[in-house]
Amino acid sequence: HPQKQEGYSFVGLHIPVGRVQADDMDELARLADEYGYGELRLTVEQNIIIPNIENSKIDALLNEPLLKNRFSPDPPILMRNLVACTGNQFCGQAIIETNARSMKITEEVQRLVSVTQPVRMHWTGCPNTCGQV
Incomplete structure (x- = not known):
């Protein structure tokens, strides 16, 4: 999703019923460091947002195994x-x-x-x- 800051987007990740194991949180932190500014935001819907991602890095982030296998940015309806x-x-x-x-x-x-x-x-x-x- 585009941010107000030109050239940056955020990615929302579905966290099933808000449960994250420590290993997964470590991996989410790594992704936030690698693709953004190291920030993770928690939502009231029990999900996570990774903000401040350069648009040129979005495809690489979306192809990370954790997003393919566990925390989808596009979960079932x-x-x-x-x-x-x-x-x-x-x-x-x-x-x-x-x-x-x-x-x-x-x-x-x-x-x-x-x-x-x-x-x-x-x-x-x-x-x-x-x-x-």
């Missing part, structure tokens, strides 16, 4: 707006596990239903509705 609270794995108030369930059900819906417009799915494990944006 139902995954794009999937948000889940941390669930009972890390929250004492949650009564259900939200992350694996939300991924599994979204993958199943993708398999069964053809969707052409974005759909927002927000999972929350308790009445506090932390999974809402």
